[in-house]
Amino acid sequence: MNAIAKEASGQTAGKFNRHAMLGWVLHNVVWIWLIALVAIFGTFNDFFLTVFNLQNVMVQATVLGMLGLAVALPLLVAEIDLSIPANAGFSAAVGALAYSDLGLPWFLAMLVGLAVGTLIGFFNGICITRLKMVSLIETLSMMIILQGALLALTQGKTLTNLSDGYVWIGQATIGGWPIMPVVFLAALVVIGVMLQRTVLGRSIYAVGGNPVASNSAGIRVERVKVITYTISGFLAALAGFLLASWQMAITSNQGSSYLLYAIAAPIIGGVSVFGGRGNVRGVLGGVLLLTVIQVGLAIINVPSFYVGMIGGVMIFIAVAIDAFRVRYFG
Amino acid sequence: MTIHERRDLAATDAILQVEDVTKTYGAVQALRGVTLSIRRGAIHGLLGENGAGKSTLVGIISGQRTPSSGRITMDGRVLDHVDVKSMEEAGVFLVTQEPMIIDNMTAAENLMLGIWPARRGFVDWKALRADAARMLAGSGIDAGALAGRLDAVARRKLNILRAMFSGGKVIILDEPTAALTVADRKLLFDFMRRLKSEGVTFIFISHYNDEILEICDAVSVLRDGNLAGGSDDVAAMSSEQLTELVLGRGLKLFQRQRRDHAGKAPAVALRELRGQHLALPALDIAPGEIVGFTGLPGAGAKELARAIFGLYPARGRITLNGTERDLPGSPRAAFDAGIAYLSDDRRRDGAVGQMSIGQNIAMSSLPARMRMGFIDRAAEAAVVARYFGAMDVKAPGPEYAVDTLSGGNQQKVCLGRVLATDPRLLIVDEPTRGIDVGVKQDVLRIIDELSSRGVSVIIVSTDTDELVRAVDRVCVFENGAIKETLTGDNITVERLRASVQA
Numbered sequence: 001m002n003a004i005a006k007e008a009s010g011q012t013a014g015k016f017n018r019h020a021m022l023g024w025v026l027h028n029v030v031w032i033w034l035i036a037l038v039a040i041f042g043t044f045n046d047f048f049l050t051v052f053n054l055q056n057v058m059v060q061a062t063v064l065g066m067l068g069l070a071v072a073l074p075l076l077v078a079e080i081d082l083s084i085p086a087n088a089g090f091s092a093a094v095g096a097l098a099y100s101d102l103g104l105p106w107f108l109a110m111l112v113g114l115a116v117g118t119l120i121g122f123f124n125g126i127c128i129t130r131l132k133m134v135s136l137i138e139t140l141s142m143m144i145i146l147q148g149a150l151l152a153l154t155q156g157k158t159l160t161n162l163s164d165g166y167v168w169i170g171q172a173t174i175g176g177w178p179i180m181p182v183v184f185l186a187a188l189v190v191i192g193v194m195l196q197r198t199v200l201g202r203s204i205y206a207v208g209g210n211p212v213a214s215n216s217a218g219i220r221v222e223r224v225k226v227i228t229y230t231i232s233g234f235l236a237a238l239a240g241f242l243l244a245s246w247q248m249a250i251t252s253n254q255g256s257s258y259l260l261y262a263i264a265a266p267i268i269g270g271v272s273v274f275g276g277r278g279n280v281r282g283v284l285g286g287v288l289l290l291t292v293i294q295v296g297l298a299i300i301n302v303p304s305f306y307v308g309m310i311g312g313v314m315i316f317i318a319v320a321i322d323a324f325r326v327r328y329f330g
Numbered sequence: 331m332t333i334h335e336r337r338d339l340a341a342t343d344a345i346l347q348v349e350d351v352t353k354t355y356g357a358v359q360a361l362r363g364v365t366l367s368i369r370r371g372a373i374h375g376l377l378g379e380n381g382a383g384k385s386t387l388v389g390i391i392s393g394q395r396t397p398s399s400g401r402i403t404m405d406g407r408v409l410d411h412v413d414v415k416s417m418e419e420a421g422v423f424l425v426t427q428e429p430m431i432i433d434n435m436t437a438a439e440n441l442m443l444g445i446w447p448a449r450r451g452f453v454d455w456k457a458l459r460a461d462a463a464r465m466l467a468g469s470g471i472d473a474g475a476l477a478g479r480l481d482a483v484a485r486r487k488l489n490i491l492r493a494m495f496s497g498g499k500v501i502i503l504d505e506p507t508a509a510l511t512v513a514d515r516k517l518l519f520d521f522m523r524r525l526k527s528e529g530v531t532f533i534f535i536s537h538y539n540d541e542i543l544e545i546c547d548a549v550s551v552l553r554d555g556n557l558a559g560g561s562d563d564v565a566a567m568s569s570e571q572l573t574e575l576v577l578g579r580g581l582k583l584f585q586r587q588r589r590d591h592a593g594k595a596p597a598v599a600l601r602e603l604r605g606q607h608l609a610l611p612a613l614d615i616a617p618g619e620i621v622g623f624t625g626l627p628g629a630g631a632k633e634l635a636r637a638i639f640g641l642y643p644a645r646g647r648i649t650l651n652g653t654e655r656d657l658p659g660s661p662r663a664a665f666d667a668g669i670a671y672l673s674d675d676r677r678r679d680g681a682v683g684q685m686s687i688g689q690n691i692a693m694s695s696l697p698a699r700m701r702m703g704f705i706d707r708a709a710e711a712a713v714v715a716r717y718f719g720a721m722d723v724k725a726p727g728p729e730y731a732v733d734t735l736s737g738g739n740q741q742k743v744c745l746g747r748v749l750a751t752d753p754r755l756l757i758v759d760e761p762t763r764g765i766d767v768g769v770k771q772d773v774l775r776i777i778d779e780l781s782s783r784g785v786s787v788i789i790v791s792t793d794t795d796e797l798v799r800a801v802d803r804v805c806v807f808e809n810g811a812i813k814e815t816l817t818g819d820n821i822t823v824e825r826l827r828a829s830v831q832a
Contacts, residue, residue: 197704198700198704198705199703199704199705202705205682205685205689206682206693209683209685210682210683212679213680213681214682215660215661216641216661216671216673217661217682217693217694217747218662218693218694220660220662276684
């Protein structure tokens with residue numbers, strides 16, 4: 001054993017400094033990439049580095065961030081949930097209709113929306129654990145169901161009959177600063193504390209790392225997965241509420257455009273698709289990176305035909321660097 | 331005893347000679363000048379603790395690593411350049427622990443993987459089947475069977491055959507008996523003897539003295555990168571001599587002072603236990619008693635142990651500390667009832683490799699120590715410090731990932747995890763399989779110590795030597811029931827083997 005330890009340390013001792021530095025760079029590559037892009041966009045366009053644009057980025061990042069957090073949780077237990085953006089759109093529409101068609105007070109109506117989203121997450125969890133459905137396909141079909149249901153609910157129209165109270169959070173500012181991002185920061189802190197400091201959080205990492213060993217170690221694997229999906233459903237519904245409140249409207253395909261970005265953000269931020277690895281700091285980094293790319297490309301007058309392609313290449317580079325990091329530095 | 335260093339290297343019967351080979355990683359010498367020669371047509375055992383240099387030496391012989399200095403001679407020809415391709419061309423093949431087999435191909439296709447007979451770019455299936463059938467004849471493997479359906483021993487045989495088919499004259503087997511049952515091991519050994527009679531030379535790596543003594547003609551022992559000793563005639567060696575060479579000190583093999591628990595009030599009482607292939611009317615275990623469960627695979631020893639812990643479907647009643655209840659239905663319920671279980675399959679079922687040593691140690695006892703769902707970090711740190719120290723885990727600190735540990739130390743972490751739950755009944759399943767002899771004594775000692783504090787222990791094991799050294803009573807299983815119970819001086823290797831195989 002001693003010899004093995006010596007062997008390992010001996011191997012790295014020679015080029016320790018260079019290796020350690022490269023490791024540090026790769027571990028923080030999301031943040032370095034982020035700073036670099038901010039600098040690049042800033043030199044191309046003076047407007048990019050203004051306070052107004054900073055606020056814009058924060059608001060844009062809020063909805064994507066909530067969805068990214070919701071996607072990250074199932075990834076941590078080595079599952080996936082593709083239905084999260086669809087859940088956000090559908091549950092928000094249910095909440096909005098509860099206000100406009102059923103006449104509930106806006107606050108109660110919003111709670112109905114949150115409850116619906118949470119229940120959808122819970123239902124997904126039950127299907128995946130008790131019925132042993134494969135999460136990729138189960139949530140894919142749930143996504144299609146919810147997108148269809150949203151279209152049916154709205155009859156293809158855009159819902160704009162939202163109460164002032166409902167849209168307040170998306171519009172309010174304090175001293176010129178929007179308050180919506182505060183919800184995202186609060187969610188980051190709560191989920192972060194949950195993952196790091198609670199038995200549930202520790203169990204989530206354990207289940208994602210090795211479900212069989214976790215079960216033998218006395219962790220109720222299925223229950224942990226159901227709880228994870230339920231929390232994730234709640235976060236999705238909250239994201240849906242924020243999106244509707246911010247846009248003051250619910251379209252018949254609300255949320256759908258977020259699907260790929262919401263999945264890409266946590267993965268770019270270091271959440272492993274194989275489970276058990278990742279943290280909220282990484283999710284924040286991934287979300288900010290994607291948002292800066294989107295906003296930046298829009299601002300520096302890249303012809304709109306090229307925005308999608310350039311954005312995709314930037315994401316590709318981030319993911320490739322991350323793959324390199326995992327390969328050589330674990 | 332002949333020490334290899336003094337052997338005349340010009341000996342004509344040597345197929346492979348390693349002369350003064352060293353290997354340095356940075357400032358560390360993994361091999362410090364090893365010289366040995368492998369006799370043609372022999373099975374040559376290679377023993378040593380984890381980290382003694384076995385893997386490095388085998389890596390060099392098979393061409394996967396380059397020696398820092400030294401000379402390798404194969405068939406009288408000095409190899410000036412050593413890599414996998416040149417060693418394979420010379421006829422040296424390494425068969426690793428994890429058989430490299432593609433599950434959804436047939437045995438024949440696996441055998442010919444990468445060396446498919448081809449005709450103008452198309453695989454010549456007829457020739458492939460004919461060649462494969464010829465090679466597989468007498469091995470008991472069906473050429474058309476899907477490799478995924480083959481059992482462990484057949485998969486290992488397939489790898490050995492593949493090495494032979496590729497022109498292997500010296501085949502290195504890295505712990506080929508790991509995870510094999512006693513019966514499978516015998517099949518593998520018979521197979522090796524047959525190939526040996528056809529002129530194949532084997533280098534055989536094992537942790538077990540009895541395997542070396544049973545199958546090998548010659549043996550070399552490595553310790554701290556040096557050749558500690560060995561013999562060209564294994565028959566001249568005893569198990570104690572081998573152990574002493576491996577450890578380099580007069581290691582005292584652990585032997586429990588057996589206790590007689592007859593007439594004591596039981597701490598654990600099992601009643602009317604029934605499950606698939608499992609039927610147990612009654613079993614009592616006294617406080618502080620260590621009971622061994624043994625038998626052929628599928629006979630019920632392992633199944634019963636897992637049933638008590640809620641991992642194998644069964645019904646029945648269990649009385650623990652005077653409270654009677656149904657068998658726990660899940661590991662969580664079992665831990666809550668004071669039952670702990672340590673699996674035999676550490677990688678799959680033991681530790682979460684990517685988490686830290688400390689997080690693994692605390693894993694099973696965290697729920698009992700939480701406050702409103704939050705981890706009680708002071709209590710966690712205390713548990714981790716206690717069991718990290720008590721288990722003597724060889725790591726710089728508990729914050730290192732379990733993945734970075736050797737098998738024996740992973741086992742200590744898992745043992746620490748279950749002990750941290752303060753069990754009344756501890757069940758350990760093959761607790762020392764695949765770990766080296768030094769760590770094995772530590773593990774048995776820890777279990778022994780625990781029993782002296784009143785904890786009842788079940789050791790499930792197919793290692794008869796381990797049972798003789800560690801338990802007060804042995805239950806031999808057959809057809810899901812206890813066939814025979816041995817106690818006191820009746821627990822001997824011979825009687826146990828006779829009872830199990832009968």
